[in-house]
Amino acid sequence: xxxxxxxxxxxxxxxxxxxxxxxxxxxxxxxEVVLYDRLANDTLLKFCPENTELIFVGKEAxxxxxxxxxxxxxxxxxxxxxxxxxxxxxxxxxxxxxxxxEALALYQEGIDFEIVPGITAGIGASxxxxxxxxxxxxxxxxxxxxxxxxxxxxxxxxxxxxxxxxKNTTLVIYMGASTLKWTVEKLITLGMNPETPAIIVxxxxxxxxxxxxxxxxxxxxxxxxxxxxxxxxxxxGETAVFSDKLDWFSRKPLFGKKIVCTRAEDxxxxxxxxxxxxxxxxxxxxxxxxxxxxxxxxxxxxxSKNFDWVIFSxxxxxxxxxxxxxxxxxxxxxxxxxxxxCIGKETATRLKDFGLIADFIPSSFTSTVFIDEFLNSQxxxxxxxxxxxxxxxxxxxxxxxxNNGINTEPLQVYSIEKNxxxxxxxxxxxxxxxxxxxxxxxSTVTNFFDVFGKNQALKLLNQSNVFAIxxxxxxxxxxxxxxxxxxxxxxxxxxxxxxxxxxxxxx
Ligand code: SAH
Numbered sequence: 001x002x003x004x005x006x007x008x009x010x011x012x013x014x015x016x017x018x019x020x021x022x023x024x025x026x027x028x029x030x031x032e033v034v035l036y037d038r039l040a041n042d043t044l045l046k047f048c049p050e051n052t053e054l055i056f057v058g059k060e061a062x063x064x065x066x067x068x069x070x071x072x073x074x075x076x077x078x079x080x081x082x083x084x085x086x087x088x089x090x091x092x093x094x095x096x097x098x099x100x101x102e103a104l105a106l107y108q109e110g111i112d113f114e115i116v117p118g119i120t121a122g123i124g125a126s127x128x129x130x131x132x133x134x135x136x137x138x139x140x141x142x143x144x145x146x147x148x149x150x151x152x153x154x155x156x157x158x159x160x161x162x163x164x165x166x167k168n169t170t171l172v173i174y175m176g177a178s179t180l181k182w183t184v185e186k187l188i189t190l191g192m193n194p195e196t197p198a199i200i201v202x203x204x205x206x207x208x209x210x211x212x213x214x215x216x217x218x219x220x221x222x223x224x225x226x227x228x229x230x231x232x233x234x235x236x237g238e239t240a241v242f243s244d245k246l247d248w249f250s251r252k253p254l255f256g257k258k259i260v261c262t263r264a265e266d267x268x269x270x271x272x273x274x275x276x277x278x279x280x281x282x283x284x285x286x287x288x289x290x291x292x293x294x295x296x297x298x299x300x301x302x303x304s305k306n307f308d309w310v311i312f313s314x315x316x317x318x319x320x321x322x323x324x325x326x327x328x329x330x331x332x333x334x335x336x337x338x339x340x341x342c343i344g345k346e347t348a349t350r351l352k353d354f355g356l357i358a359d360f361i362p363s364s365f366t367s368t369v370f371i372d373e374f375l376n377s378q379x380x381x382x383x384x385x386x387x388x389x390x391x392x393x394x395x396x397x398x399x400x401x402x403n404n405g406i407n408t409e410p411l412q413v414y415s416i417e418k419n420x421x422x423x424x425x426x427x428x429x430x431x432x433x434x435x436x437x438x439x440x441x442x443s444t445v446t447n448f449f450d451v452f453g454k455n456q457a458l459k460l461l462n463q464s465n466v467f468a469i470x471x472x473x474x475x476x477x478x479x480x481x482x483x484x485x486x487x488x489x490x491x492x493x494x495x496x497x498x499x500x501x502x503x504x505x506x507x
Contacts, residue, residue, distance in 0.1 A: 040090045163190075177228060211250060280500075
């Protein structure tokens with residue numbers, strides 16, 4: 001019987017999820033089954049369709065690894081069920097990843113397969129640490145070696161004698177935190193210059209990357225002193241010294257800083273992305289979630305009242321408003337005779353996604369400035385206003401319009417609910433702490449205190465740096481007796497990230 005299933009051995013790259021190839025990513029988007037390793041960044045799995053079967057086949061501290069034969073068996077079984085199967089492997093499938101064994105087994109079974117190369121850890125470590133693998137007139141060849149072999153093994157497959165004598169060469173050593181000592185002794189005994197520059201790169205290409213420059217001789221001592229744990233790549237060769245100039249990655253302003261984002265998951269993506277681009281270890285700790293709120297009056301009837309203005313004050317407001325419109329088979333044209341006011345840049349950007357340009361944005365992104373400038377710049381006599389909002393009780397914008405005698409109707413398009421983050425993550429924060437906590441609304445503050453309990457929350461926050469997006473959020477933090485709050489200068493996500501960067505550049 002013809003097997004219609006197909007297996008793709010896809011290199012996920014060394015760690016940074018953006019280092020997967022376009023081809024690899026496109027395949028993930030249509031995968032039916034994915035078998036993935038520990039070293040393949042699992043954030044890539046969010047690109048898979050919702051019903052993709054995800055099978056973890058890596059090693060975990062509290063579990064035995066799935067044997068290679070078992071992995072091959074699953075690949076074959078799924079392909080025979082006519083599935084599109086992705087075998088997602090760290091780095092490149094054919095570099096020390098047993099990809100070739102898997103491909104040969106598939107060949108033997110007559111199963112169709114393709115190999116999608118990936119950036120191997122050695123290349124990633126080189127680029128992100130600043131130790132080029134070749135350099136004109138200096139290094140003309142490089143070798144990838146796995147030092148997994150145990151020192152007890154009498155007949156090494158690696159020709160150490162030859163390696164120790166190679167000139168103008170970079171050695172890239174995979175594995176071997178524990179075998180490094182033995183490897184170094186062997187190379188030196190066999191004639192390699194003990195002063196050869198070297199660099200160890202741990203967690204290469206990830207925000208948790210650590211890199212250590214040294215000399216061949218000192219590598220074992222370094223591993224012990226710095227408590228360097230796998231995964232590591234060791235690069236031995238003259239170019240390692242360039243890393244003090246070419247270490248662009250570890251010079252990012254937020255490099256290695258653990259920053260906790262508390263806003264809702266569906267919104268935190270844009271925030272965590274900017275933080276990560278600046279080198280931070282962004283921790284998604286959503287303490288709130290938002291939900292579509294179905295208003296009692298149907299939207300078509302409501303909008304037939306011909307509002308002169310509609311006011312949005314959050315991305316959520318825009319997003320859920322359009323969800324409701326679409327549900328009733330309407331689109332942006334429903335607002336064709338209505339002017340649009342919005343509170344800030346992010347809200348305006350979200351409106352643009354729907355083809356709309358805001359008619360009014362205040363000079364500073366707070367409710368008070370919004371009201372001052374809106375009332376002063378617009379003639380609102382006999383105007384009808386629709387205020388699109390969440391289910392929060394106090395709404396300064398709505399209340400102020402009403403107090404000024406302006407005909408305003410509220411429309412609650414979403415509700416904010418408490419979200420309970422993963423318990424493991426919670427424990428991790430309690431044990432390890434973080435460098436900063438970001439709060440983007442009062443509800444993130446109150447729910448953070450709910451999630452941890454008052455004492456624990458106070459302890460975590462007062463030991464760290466606390467950032468508030470604006471004055472209302474800051475006031476809520478102050479109500480909880482939080483000290484040393486840093487407030488962004490402009491009240492937007494961009495402003496918040498800038499204040500975090502500024503803070504850590506100073507310290
Ligand atoms: N196929 C993979 C290698 C698998 S062997 C690739 O092409 O990269 C596993 C070894 O790769 C680890 O022991 C470690 O030496 C190295 N490695 C993988 N990811 C790494 C990372 N992010 N940082 C440092 N070393 C890494």
